[in-house]
Amino acid sequence: MHETVLMRLDIIRADITTVAAEAIVNAANSSLLGGGGVDGAIHHAGGPKILQACRELRATVLPAGLPVGQAVATTAGELPARWVIHTVGPVFSPNQDRSELLASCYRECLRVADELGADSIAFPAISTGVYGWPMAQAATIAVDTVRSTPTSVAQAWLVAFNQRAEDSYRAALGRGQA
Structure with missing residues (x-):
């Protein structure tokens, strides 16, 4: 285990496939075999090595796929x-509180990053696309969880793909500093 350090948490507006962090997080589906949104973009930009690594995981340690709230790493390909640290976020439900599962995604990604010895990590807005999580609520969960999780990662980025995500992250980051 690596020594816990004071992590720097920043927000950047970018396409996560262009971020030069040691580890980037993929908001994957449980199959790990690609999909839409962030998942499709990462598989497309990273090339066939990522899919090959995911297929190997499915053939060995994850035959049923990756459970919601868990994380696993593969090569980043190109x-x-x-x-790439793959995590499966929960689908938002207005009738059931699944915020602990969303928080688990961030904690598990940091745990995997620590196991890898990664110095930096970049997170997308997990579950806010087709999984329907309200961006402001997801941003608060992301900021609070990343800030409160002991880790040896020195730099974390919350990657905002659009203005709404950036504004939500900045508001959540500001609330925690008051």
């Missing part, structure tokens, strides 16, 4: 990162 991406500027060293690793």
Whole structure:
């Protein structure tokens, strides 16, 4: 285990496939075999090595797929990162509180990053696309969880793909500093 350090948490507006963090997080589906949104973009930009690594995981340690709230790492293929950490976010439900599952995604990604010895990590807005999580609520969960999780990662980025995500992250980050 690596020594816990004071992590720097920043917000950047970018396409996560262009972020040069040691590890980037993929908001994957449980099959790990690609999909839409962030998942499709990462698989497309990273090339066939990521899919090959995911197929190997499915053939060995994850035959039923990756459970919601868990995380696993693969190569980053052609991406500027060293690793992709795949996590499966929960689908938002107005009738059931699944915020702990969303928080688990961030904690598990940091745990995997620590196991890899990654110094930096970049997170997308997990579950806010087709999984329907309200961006402001997801941003608060992301900021609070990343800030409160002991880790040896020195730099974390919350990657905002659009203005709404950036504004939500900045508001959540500001609330925690008051």
